[in-house]
Amino acid sequence: MTGAEMLERFQRQGSERLARIYPDEQVKDLLDQIVAELQSFSDTAATEPINRLWSEQDLILISYGDSICAAGLAPVQVLCSFLEQHLSGIVNTVHLLPFFPYSSDDGFAVVDYQSVNPRLGDWGEIAAINRNFDLMVDLVINHVSSQHRWFQEYLHDEAPGKNYFITPPKDADLSHVVRPRQSPLLTEVETNRGSAKVWTTFSADQVDTNFSNPDVLLEYIKVLLFYLSQGARFIRLDAVAFLWKEWGTSCLNLPQTHEIVKLLRNIIETVAPKSVLLTETNLPHQQNLSYFGDSNEAHMVYQFSLSPLLLHGLYRGTSLYLCEWARSRCNAPPGCTFLNFTASHDGVGLRPLEGLLPQGEIDLLLHGMEKFGGLVSYKANDDGSRSPYEINIGYFDALKGTWLGDDCWQLARFLLAQTLMIGLRGIPALYLHSLLATPNDHDGVAQSGRARSINRHRWQQQELEELLDDQQSNQAKVFFELRRRLQIRRQQPAFHPDGRQEILHLGEYLFGFWRFSPDGKQKLFAVHNLTEQPRNLYVDGALDGQFNGRWVGLLTGEIVTSERAVIELPPYHVLWLAQQQE
Structure with missing residues (x-):
């Protein structure tokens, strides 16, 4: 199919999608603007057909740009050197967590989508990683930093940002809104027009954008195309489930949100058909799976239930719940796959356990993780109560014992957890701190005041290399054994994600x-x-x-x-x- 034919196909798809999202009078103009952006991105040259998007050799490493630091060097440069020295030929994709200028949430309150945080490096350092590894880039699509240009324009009543944010009327029914935080849903701000209350799902510094304004969708399509132009093969849609808002609803997983995800997939298939769209929806299992659509939405979704179920199975010494879930609910539709993981930059989510594990077992797990040095974060419910949302703990320390207490099997238990994960159907993703058996960082929590910092340690390069040179350290034992197992895995066609x-x-x-x-x-x-x-x-x-x-x-x-x-x-x-x- 030529580029021109692909654009023609997109016009048909896009028209149908947009008609399900926006009023008829807005659709044609918006579609014309999107097509113009796609034409600018692509030279309409013929595109080779894509037989498969992935194989058994795909393995993703998750890392912040500054997870490894050295004096006098840009952190992304240090990370690139570490990857090339230790993981070349084993890992083929790096999920570089948000590396943009930000104001909070370790990168997820983006100030500028198209710049690299100068504290981390520049686009040259990002390109250096991309020379030897594919890149996964976050499109933080639900919200921007309160310091972002768009929100500053909103405060000063200047176009275009003055129309990019959500200020519900006073009589709006917000009682059913589902959210993962205990902070206020609406944040009061002072503007040139007077006081206003803006929608803030995650924090006062992360202001939700208003996708009912089609110009906002167009802005994010431009950002998506920019990331693809910078070499991103995987695009991760952060917090996408909260995208569309309607008073009187949960404002979660609404039909318009699904249509926007489908539209973004259509765009990727048109201009970058080798790229993969991943949705981050830390929700109960069936809601998470809904983002596959009919094999026409996300190419890949996180296997969120695996991490807490596996942790519970090893804590309690039973495979019953893990086995039941894997047998009955662990199937991806044709052309789609799971991203399997045990740990990431966030905590171990508890919502994905809903309907899979009895509350008594969840309570036992929470108690045990607190004994192992973990913390528990909570979410607000619409009845004013709160409930556990995630466990904040390093996965290595989470496996230091069982419900009977600490024991001598931490290394073996942890290696089993990682090996089980990389064997399941899907594409495996390993957090850098799992590869390095990083312990709980309580100092990081004390410094930041945030529970998630417990699993976001920053290694000094010299200290880390010394530990890896010491064959008796936990870091060396875990790193080199996991590397060996990953190398073996890559050579087995049976581990193909479509197998x-x-x-x-x-x-x-x-x-x-x-x-x-x-x-x-x-x-x-x-x-x-x-x-x-x-x-x-x-x-x-x-x-x-x-x-x-x-x-x-x-x-x-x-x-x-x-x-x-x-x-x-x-x-x-x-x-x-x-x-x-x-």
């Missing part, structure tokens, strides 16, 4: 599954002992006759044959078995 997955019932203490390559040439069996006790896997009963011939353990090298009736699994052991070719 079939079959979750097995192996009893209360084991979690296992089959993975199959898309071409059917490789099948791989993975089993995990979620307890501190040795466990036996009885091959004939568990694997229903699929286990024939000679198999090799990819991680541990053992040979297993179908004549071996029982496989012995030490505490927190992981076994990846692939059939040995004749």
Whole structure:
């Protein structure tokens, strides 16, 4: 399909989408402006067809630009050097968390979408990472910093920003609005027109933009195209579920929001068909899945339920809830996939557990995480009460023990968690601090006053390199073993995100599954002992006759044959078995 044909297709798609969002009289002019932007972006040259957007070799690293620092060097330059030295050929994509000028929330209150925070580096340093790694870039689409030019224009009654924000009428019914914070929904500000109350879902410094004004949508389309022009292959839509507001509703997951996400996918498919759209919707499982649409919305959504379910399974020593969820609710539609992760820059979300784990089990988990040094953040409910929203803790320290207390199995338990995650169907993403077994940063919390700082440590390069050189440090043990396992994973076609997955019932203490390559040439069996006790896997009963011939353990090298009736699994052991070719 030529570029001209793709633009023609977009005009049809865009007209339908916009008609579901805006009044008829606004649609044609807005569509013409969007098409003009796309024509400026693309030279309408013929585009090669895209067979697959991903493969088993895709692995994403999540990091702030200043997660590793060294005196006299731009932090992004230090990160680039670390990645090239230690992770080249293993990680192929870097999710560089917001690297723009900001006023709060560690980058998610953006002051300027098209500039690099000079404290981190410049576009040259970003391009240096992009030379060896694909880039994931955040489009922080729901709100801007109160210092952003648009909001300053709003305060001074100047165009265009004076019409870019939301000031509900006094009689607006906001009682049903769902939000993840306890701060006021509306923030009073002084403008040239007098006092006004603006919509602030996340904080007083993060002011929601008004997408009912089509000019706002056009502004964000320009930002999206700019990121694509700077080499972004993955676009992450931050907090997108809160985008559209209507009085009397929850203002969450509204139909207009879904149409805007679909429109952005249509744009990407038109001008950058090798790029991937990812939605960040930290919500109950089924709401999160809704952003796949009918395989026409997000290419990829976060597997938010995995992190807390896996943490609970290892804390309690049971696979029951994890297995039930994975068997019944862990399927992506054709052409879509999950982003699997255990930890990120945020905490371990609790909303994704709704309907999956009894409240008593959640309460036990919260109590245990607080004993392991974690914190619990809360959200406000529409009845005036509050409820736990996320656990703030480093994932390494979250696994220092079980409901029975601290023990000696932290390393093995943590390695199992990461290995189970990278084996599941989808694209794995590892937070830099998981790779480095970073402990809870209580000093960071004390300095910032924010609970999330517990998992946003800034390493000094020299200290980190010394720890990695020390074979007895937790950092070296975790980093080099995970790197070895990731290297093995990349070589297995059965781990292709489009490969079939079959979750097995192996009893209360084991979690296992089959993975199959898309071409059917490789099948791989993975089993995990979620307890501190040795466990036996009885091959004939568990694997229903699929286990024939000679198999090799990819991680541990053992040979297993179908004549071996029982496989012995030490505490927190992981076994990846692939059939040995004749």
